[in-house]
Amino acid sequence: MSRTDHPTRLRAWLTAEIAGSSRQARAQQLWRALWRLRSNFTALFGLAILLALLAMALLAPWIATHDIYAQNLANRLKPPSAEHWFGTDELGRDIFSRVVFGARITLYIALLTAAIVAPVGLLIGTVAGYLGGWVDVLLMRVVDIFLAFPSLILALAFVAALGPGIENAIIAIALASWPPIARLARAETLSIRGSDYVAAVRLQGASKLRIVINHIMPMCIPSVVVRVTLNMASIILTAAGLGFLGLGAQAPSPEWGAMLSSGREFMLTSWWLAAIPGSAILLTSLAFNLFGDGLRDLLDPHHD
Amino acid sequence: MSDSTINSTALPPREPSALLGGFNWLARTLATVAATLFGLLVLTFFIGRLLPLDPVIAILGDNASQSAYDAMYRQLGLDRPLIEQFATYVGQVVQFDFGRSLTSGNPVLSDIARVFPATLELATLSILIATGFGIPLGVLSAMYRDSPLDYIVRVLTLLGYSAPNFWLGLMGLTLFYATLGWVAGPGRIDFVYEYTLTPITGFLLIDAPLLGEWQAFANAISHIVLPASILGFSAMAYIARMTRSFMIEQLNQEYVVTARVKGLSWAKTVWVHAFRNIAVQVITVVALSYAFLLEGAVLIETVFAWPGFGRYLTNALLAGDMNAVVGCTLLVGTIFIVLNLCCDLLYHLLDPRTR
Numbered sequence: 001m002s003r004t005d006h007p008t009r010l011r012a013w014l015t016a017e018i019a020g021s022s023r024q025a026r027a028q029q030l031w032r033a034l035w036r037l038r039s040n041f042t043a044l045f046g047l048a049i050l051l052a053l054l055a056m057a058l059l060a061p062w063i064a065t066h067d068i069y070a071q072n073l074a075n076r077l078k079p080p081s082a083e084h085w086f087g088t089d090e091l092g093r094d095i096f097s098r099v100v101f102g103a104r105i106t107l108y109i110a111l112l113t114a115a116i117v118a119p120v121g122l123l124i125g126t127v128a129g130y131l132g133g134w135v136d137v138l139l140m141r142v143v144d145i146f147l148a149f150p151s152l153i154l155a156l157a158f159v160a161a162l163g164p165g166i167e168n169a170i171i172a173i174a175l176a177s178w179p180p181i182a183r184l185a186r187a188e189t190l191s192i193r194g195s196d197y198v199a200a201v202r203l204q205g206a207s208k209l210r211i212v213i214n215h216i217m218p219m220c221i222p223s224v225v226v227r228v229t230l231n232m233a234s235i236i237l238t239a240a241g242l243g244f245l246g247l248g249a250q251a252p253s254p255e256w257g258a259m260l261s262s263g264r265e266f267m268l269t270s271w272w273l274a275a276i277p278g279s280a281i282l283l284t285s286l287a288f289n290l291f292g293d294g295l296r297d298l299l300d301p302h303h304d
Numbered sequence: 305m306s307d308s309t310i311n312s313t314a315l316p317p318r319e320p321s322a323l324l325g326g327f328n329w330l331a332r333t334l335a336t337v338a339a340t341l342f343g344l345l346v347l348t349f350f351i352g353r354l355l356p357l358d359p360v361i362a363i364l365g366d367n368a369s370q371s372a373y374d375a376m377y378r379q380l381g382l383d384r385p386l387i388e389q390f391a392t393y394v395g396q397v398v399q400f401d402f403g404r405s406l407t408s409g410n411p412v413l414s415d416i417a418r419v420f421p422a423t424l425e426l427a428t429l430s431i432l433i434a435t436g437f438g439i440p441l442g443v444l445s446a447m448y449r450d451s452p453l454d455y456i457v458r459v460l461t462l463l464g465y466s467a468p469n470f471w472l473g474l475m476g477l478t479l480f481y482a483t484l485g486w487v488a489g490p491g492r493i494d495f496v497y498e499y500t501l502t503p504i505t506g507f508l509l510i511d512a513p514l515l516g517e518w519q520a521f522a523n524a525i526s527h528i529v530l531p532a533s534i535l536g537f538s539a540m541a542y543i544a545r546m547t548r549s550f551m552i553e554q555l556n557q558e559y560v561v562t563a564r565v566k567g568l569s570w571a572k573t574v575w576v577h578a579f580r581n582i583a584v585q586v587i588t589v590v591a592l593s594y595a596f597l598l599e600g601a602v603l604i605e606t607v608f609a610w611p612g613f614g615r616y617l618t619n620a621l622l623a624g625d626m627n628a629v630v631g632c633t634l635l636v637g638t639i640f641i642v643l644n645l646c647c648d649l650l651y652h653l654l655d656p657r658t659r
């Protein structure tokens with residue numbers, strides 16, 4: 001691509017007043033969004049934390065200083081020091097290394113849940129909104145039933161039935177968190193189903209499926225992305241809560257919630273056992289909240 | 305707790321109507337509630353009977369003989385058609401028969417009745433704390449937008465949304481109980497007082513003064529204050545955030561300018577005129593946070609060894625006691641639906657703009 005080899009020409013391409021192709025228009029839109037994000041300090045801060053976490057998760061074997069499963073009972077419950085930056089737990093394992101590896105599990109849960117929840121919610125919401133009638137009534141009634149529970153209680157009930165474990169926790173959390181997405185996508189669909197471009201596509205003979213997938217879903221994606229990002233925070237809290245109750249990731253897994261549960265009896269005397277994995281959970285959900293708020297200001301025109 | 309979800313469940317779209325329309329609205333709302341309750345039954349039936357965990361093995365254990373297994377299979381009615389099983393289940397539930405708990409051996413309903421006051425006491429104190437701080441903070445934050453106070457409130461609400469409450473509980477215990485000794489530790493009351501109080505209402509904070517046991521009362525207070533504050537924190541964040549955004553919307557209205565031009569003080573404009581317009585919305589938010597406290601209670605009760613509903617549910621979960629799990633799930637779902645219905649009715653009655 002000759003345009004991309006020179007930074008000023010790329011910039012000119014990105015800021016040209018009239019876009020020459022739809023690809024250029026899309027790139028310009030993204031560029032303007034990034035430009036606006038630049039001035040939103042808190043959102044950038046959230047994004048920076050998320051990128052750091054992602055790097056930590058990917059490079060965990062190189063960042064960790066100790067074997068996360070190696071027990072050393074002679075060296076248990078040691079406070080933070082030069083050798084063990086975050087101290088050691090009740091079995092003498094290095095907490096820093098475990099927190100680093102825990103980032104993998106937390107991001108795995110959060111991203112996998114989002115990857116299940118977003119398409120399912122989007123599909124159900126747009127189909128209900130576009131088709132209307134009894135399909136809409138039926139699907140929205142199902143959504144209402146799921147919304148009649150706080151997500152943790154519903155996830156707990158599903159985990160109880162499925163059995164504990166990280167994969168089941170993901171399924172349970174996904175089952176509990178698709179309904180708000182579906183409701184949002186339906187609301188968006190209702191506001192665009194009557195617009196002229198949809199009528200134009202319909203007159204061209206497009207099938208209902210094609211209209212929903214090609215012409216309605218893409219319009220709903222920005223608000224769904226915002227909602228999913230904000231939901232990530234509560235997904236992470238729910239996952240940590242399940243881990244803490246012993247229903248999610250199981251010991252000796254370095255999942256942060258499970259770490260909080262395994263050292264509980266020693267926490268009153270060894271503060272770092274609770275403080276450090278908990279801060280990691282707080283920081284991650286905080287980062288998703290900050291970044292999600294920033295994204296909403298950026299992508300969601302309905303929000304003030 | 306997602307804002308838009310709550311708003312949309314509390315506020316279904318409705319058309320303007322007269323008295324007859326009001327009846328129509330009520331009938332439609334009640335029909336919706338009935339359908340949701342029925343859906344709740346289907347969902348809990350599926351959770352309780354159909355998911356991979358084998359109910360027979362849960363009762364008999366892994367080593368049961370084939371004949372014992374078959375007998376229990378028939379006894380539980382698992383050999384009958386699903387629709388028949390569901391009908392039996394619905395029949396039992398409408399008679400408030402949730403079966404026996406496998407761990408305690410008591411009927412699930414009497415177990416729940418025994419543990420629920422502890423949770424209700426905790427949640428009520430939490431909501432009082434959350435409302436007492438949340439509403440004034442939200443209003444002040446809207447009044448003095450972009451002031452240092454507003455920033456502090458916004459940071460607090462963000463923390464309330466992001467912090468895992470069970471972790472705050474662990475840290476609170478470490479700091480205020482183990483290190484500073486300001487509050488009592490886990491549990492609802494010290495062991496020495498446990499049997500001096502004969503339950504009247506089941507609420508220690510009411511029973512103790514009724515019996516004149518002031519020492520026990522003080523002890524119960526020092527046990528409940530930390531879990532209630534921590535449980536109330538996230539509810540406070542939610543209430544403050546919603547109050548702030550409702551209030552900001554009001555303060556942009558022209559009647560506020562008019563009131564100011566007439567010479568009314570800023571404080572009077574906000575607290576008397578604007579607040580009246582958001583009061584119903586705020587009440588709805590408080591009611592829904594109250595329901596959400598049940599969720600928080602599950603984790604907080606585990607941290608504080610609080611002998612309530614949340615800990616009962618957790619123990620049932622860990623023991624695979626599905627009757628108890630289904631009973632608790634049904635209860636929470638029903639409380640949620642009923643609170644939502646109450647909010648809708650309240651809106652309809654108190655706010656003529658929604659009619």
